[in-house]
Amino acid sequence: MPRKSNDRTWIYAALFAGSFLFFLPFWWMVISSLKTNHQIFTFPPDWFPWPIRWRNYLEALTFIPFLRYLWNTLIISAANTLGNVLSASLVAYSFSRIPWRGRDACFYLMLATMLLPPQVTMIPVFVIFRTLRLIDTFAPLIVPSFLGTSFFIFLLRQFFRGIPEALSEAARIDGCSEWQIYARIMMPLSITGLVTVVVFSFLWSWVDYLNPLIYLQSPEKFTLSLGLQQFQSSHALEWGMLMAASTLMVLPVVVLFFIAQRAFIRGIITGGLKG
């Protein structure tokens, strides 16, 4: 079978070339974060810089109020995660387990709203929060997740539908209330689905830029995304420090990915294949 092994050589060559190109930006970010300004503005660039300059990280943590931004981002992400898990699981339970009139209409309405460009609702929602004097607080970044995010409701509904109907029916006959079925049967059996919601909810608020940009004004309330961009727009030539700060911002999500790799893949596939 000489032809077949020849094919495999090409496949491996393409895969290694592809992964080299996809990995290169990460490598560039990390080596730039370890260079002095003099090393950075050198051509051709040094791909394995020596000596290594750790000072950029120290400067990133002190020049940029990095820890403040980190703390703000953590609070917002944690609150969003809590809100999404609570609201999406309750609504998904209603959409998958309680046969009520109008349920399917509501579900399709929810799917339809996923096609609406956020630009249409962005301005009136801003006006609402402005009227409530909540601009420059975390509320506009947190409250909506407690009122359900369509994607997570959809994801958990798919998940709940995979749990045998007989379980909740039996519990209902035994006199369990809907709350008990939800809390004691559906939630414990859906841990993997809930982990997917936790992971994506956390990731999305971690990387969100547009909402902090619209709603946050005081620098001490900035999230990492907004703070880093603001810093960059005033110190655009400090590449060493900027790359150190970027590395510090990327690191947590990379760690999260390696911890919850399967939840990531499950989330993407549920969204993509069954959608």
Next chain:
Amino acid sequence: MTRQERLHFKNGLLFASPWILGFCIFTLGPIVASFYYSLCSYNVVREPIFIGLENYRILLFEDPHFLKTLYNTLYMMVFGVPLSLVLAFSLAALLNTDVRFLSFFRTVFYLPSVVPVVAVAILWVWILNPEYGCINALLATLGVNSPGWLTDPAWSKPALILTNLWGVGNIMIIFLAGLQQVPQSLHEAALVDGANRLQRLWNITLPCISPVIFFNLIMGVIASFQYFTQVYIMTTGISPEYGGRAGGPEGSTLVYALYLYQHAFQHFQMGYASAMAWILFLISLAVIYVILKTSGWVHYAEER
């Protein structure tokens, strides 16, 4: 309604109440309000003043940038979406050949998709730096001169598309899952019939995963109409060398959503921005409609 049905109705509404509330406050109400604002002159501070279709008239017939921003957005879509679908499919097809180190390759290709978009944007401004950037260094070893990328009106949009291609990992994962569901028996039957690789790709693989292609196409189109954050960071006030002006050199990266944002939150012309949002919605609906109407190539397998 029986007693049972009434109980279900009450419980169903109760459990769905977060979404019902959220839908009314954050979707239904704002849709109505947005349409009303689009007929008004409104700067947030003062009450909206009704001016009829004036915003739409100015936008469609007098705004000097409207067509330009639409062109930039459609450019990003027409070149960006097919390129990312082809790249994502190719990577997925390579991974679907029972290679070793599958999870290693999958991780390397997927990882850029989880990088925060602000970090992606800042990193790629540096990667695309025409003098000291990493792409220039690679091109130099091949003996090619690097274009000015983000500083050059002819290359700024390709530079943004290149940046986006780094994040195709999401789409690749969806394609890979789709490919893994293509029945092996079909390939074996075709092999027996003597079909070559290209014939099998064209007659078996592509029809089988056409729903997945369709899904990714629609999602890509929707995302390109809303394309904002990267272009905002990469070409807005990024540094003196870009003139500090939004929309890149000669407005070549002033995409629709960026222009809308400027009207809404920099000039506080909320009425005008709302009209822009409705036009965006109508155009995206029209494009999605055309895609749906021409979706004869999508084959749905019978439900099993």
